[in-house]
Amino acid sequence: MNRARFQPQLQIFVCANERAAGSSLGSGCGDRGAVVFAEMKRSVLARGLASSVWVTETKCLGVCPQEGCAIALSHGGGVFERVTVNDARAFVSNLEGPRSC
Ligand code: FES
Structure with missing residues (x-):
């Protein structure tokens, strides 16, 4: 096993898991997560952070709001639930931008 050549400063995992109708765990984040994922990606690209902040759509993170x-943040950043598009926008706007020397 080799350490990958590229490493993000932050990786944001966004759940867009869909469950079958009638699941006792609910419907899953599904479309709500897909919308948050799209906004996270759009915001990260718009801020020029794509090389340091990676946004990844994923399956269930275990909290099923x-x-x-x-969403879950890499590097021990924690798991957050009930994340909305507005939360996604605010979160990315608060990330540190690229530094110049
Ligand atoms: S379905 Fe999204 S956290 Fe479980």
Whole structure:
């Protein structure tokens, strides 16, 4: 096993998991997560952070909110639930931008 050549400063995992109808765990983040994922990607690209902040759509993160979606942050940043598009926008706008020397 080799350490990958490229490493993000932050990786954001956004759950867009869909469950089958009638699941006791609810419908999953599904479309709510897909919308948050798209906004995270758009915001990261717009801020020029794509090389340092990676946004990855993923399956269930284990918290299964009934509203919004769940996201997890790399490097021990934690898991968040009930994340909305507005939360995604605010989160990315608060990230540090590229530094100049
Ligand atoms: S379905 Fe999204 S956290 Fe479980």
